Amino acid sequence: MPGSASPPRRPGRPARLSHEAVVAAAEAIVAAEGVEALTMRRLAERLGSSPMALYRHVGGKDELLVALLERAAREVPRPPLPADPRERLRLCWTLLHDGLVERPWAVPLLAAGDRQGPSILWLIDAILAAFIDAGLSERQAGVAYRAVWHFTVGELTVRDALERRNREAGRTPRALVGLPPVRAEELPAFAALAPHWQELRERDWYADGLHALVEGLLTRPPSV
Amino acid sequence: MPGSASPPRRPGRPARLSHEAVVAAAEAIVAAEGVEALTMRRLAERLGSSPMALYRHVGGKDELLVALLERAAREVPRPPLPADPRERLRLCWTLLHDGLVERPWAVPLLAAGDRQGPSILWLIDAILAAFIDAGLSERQAGVAYRAVWHFTVGELTVRDALERRNREAGRTPRALVGLPPVRAEELPAFAALAPHWQELRERDWYADGLHALVEGLLTRPPSV
DNA sequence: ACCTGAACACCGTTCAAGT
């Protein structure tokens, strides 16, 4: 079929931009400067084009972000999974978590729900299967998945906020960072913990919380 | 002291606005239309004033939101707490969770960290004390608090996103809501759960996840 | 068919001026 190799001749002005080029440029901006630096105007500027030219190739900013999400999903590594369901759960959630630590811009988009690109569904399937292998029913596995997902979203959200503040700490005066001073007689537990708060906050406790939550869910499955 | 009863005479134009009036009007807007409807311009309009007049009484939009947070904290009920630490944990977290379900605008602000008004510290203290009474060390209680806080933030974030979408479902076509269709042979667990997904998502599983996580944390305290 | 330019309807915040 020699005809199918060469692109069909089309009338009109030839395209200088493409869907692929627009999404790739958007990804470069997000990776380098964060999602808040991604504006249609800046993206156009980087492509040597006008803002409105982009709308030929992507539906709008929302659609552009979904395309970025799908790209990110394809980059999650896919190692062989251990046979033990608990080990499998640990690995799967860590893959998801660590992937999102490097792409914090994706967290609010995913939390907004059901925007997972098809490229990440294998991981959700693996998690559900592992919960089932560990003894849960299908529906219990669904509830357990959502519980750990909520924990993960919250951890990533708080982590990102903390990292942003640490980044800006140089610029802004170090005011209101840390806990407010309290009277020990009024809030004894709070006051006792205050000296350790900063240190506890800086360390990564995701694995500990994940372990506790998964064990809790497997030991006392939700009655569903 | 008769002089202290009457306000001191001050030079200049008398104030028509006040800090209190501005914050109260802001709260009314947020309660009625959500936090995204709160703009300095709209707030000024509602007060029959110009946007810049507000800056006499509040430092700016950020400071205004922190004032709203402190108001919300004062509205959290303060019932007597049960003696049993597990029961106490359940009640305290439910108070916090339920209070935030009604004020979803507060969740992103709190997740951004350490903006709790002083009026909510009693609740954090009670949670830490309950973890300690249940057998954890102070530092373990801190880690446990953060884990459940993350779970709570995630649950509230996902819940709010879902409710927004349900609210907008009338307007927008019911596209992309729910899971993407998948081939059962590729993603068996995912495909098996798909029929139940919508129903599981609509129900409130916070109490179940909370129970599992707290039990997991008390049974296997983080090694710290 | 593809791209451009001007415009719309917004934001938070500054600055200088009025009362």
Add this chain to the structure above:
DNA sequence: ACCTGAACACCGTTCAAGT
């Protein structure tokens, strides 16, 4: 002392026009 009005530097997106 308090408030106003115009302006700055942005946003995503529409619309009509150019090539």
